[in-house]
């Protein structure tokens with residue numbers, strides 16, 4: 001049925017009726033009313049109850065850990081005095097079972113350029129040196145960092161490094177001040193994600209950071225990756241150990257110079273080549289939990305300026 005024209009008498013009558021009724025409602029609303037103290041009390045307690053319910057819902061939905069996750073975490077206080085993060089960036093994946101064969105290349109998943117290069121020896125030295133440091137400093141946590149970066153393996157760089165450290169008795173088997181960071185896809189993430197993992201593990205952010213890696217990457221870590229996360233220079237140390245193979249080091253150095261240039265133009269690795277590297281390493285489509293466990297780092301993790309060298313300028317837990 002078509003709607004009636006506005007001029008239709010019945011319609012006008014309807015509007016008139018509403019207008020009259022409105023007038024009455026208005027005057028009814030404005031007239032004084034009597035209410036017993038009991039009535040008032042009931043109304044107030046209803047309002048109070050409703051307010052509390054709202055506050056409760058609001059607290060439950062503020063960002064942070066969902067209850068189902070939080071309820072599985074014990075309030076372990078052994079991590080309380082830990083404030084020194086030792087990072088070991090991973091470079092490959094060890095598939096061996098016995099540390100005696102740690103220098104057998106066929107037990108490592110390596111990139112072609114990593115073969116016959118003395119690099120495995122350097123990886124092992126990174127692991128050994130960081131383990132030694134962590135045993136010396138009771139306030140440290142060593143974080144082996146690196147994701148499942150190769151298609152043909154079932155494990156992560158980090159897990160394999162830590163397993164090797166334990167197999168080689170570099171760390172006691174019940175050692176609690178060592179853990180893995182299983183998601184980093186490059187050096188920038190090795191640093192940033194290890195800080196997030198430190199927070200996930202200890203409940204606090206580190207005060208000092210030591211990175212144990214290739215000497216040839218010192219400049220990149222100290223001048224670029226550290227600066228990108230705005231970590232203070234005086235709280236940062238880099239310990240560099242290269243392969244003994246000098247010829248190999250020259251070749252690696254060339255590659256490093258190229259990556260240094262790329263990084264200085266794309267500090268957060270979120271454009272072209274550096275982003276492509278991350279994609280190429282993420283065959284297993286994994287992603288990290290740090291938005292959940294360190295929501296205060298979310299903005300930094302997502303920071304991707306059009307001008308790639310522009311530094312993150314938002315809030316950070318370690319900037320006073």
Ligand SMILES: *[C@@H]1O[C@H](CO)[C@@H](O)[C@H](O)[C@H]1NC(C)=O
Pocket residue numbers: 101104105106107
């Ligand atoms: C290295 O490991 C492979 C695979 O287990 C084995 O066949 C080979 O004999 C090992 N090489 C040496 C020198 O131990």
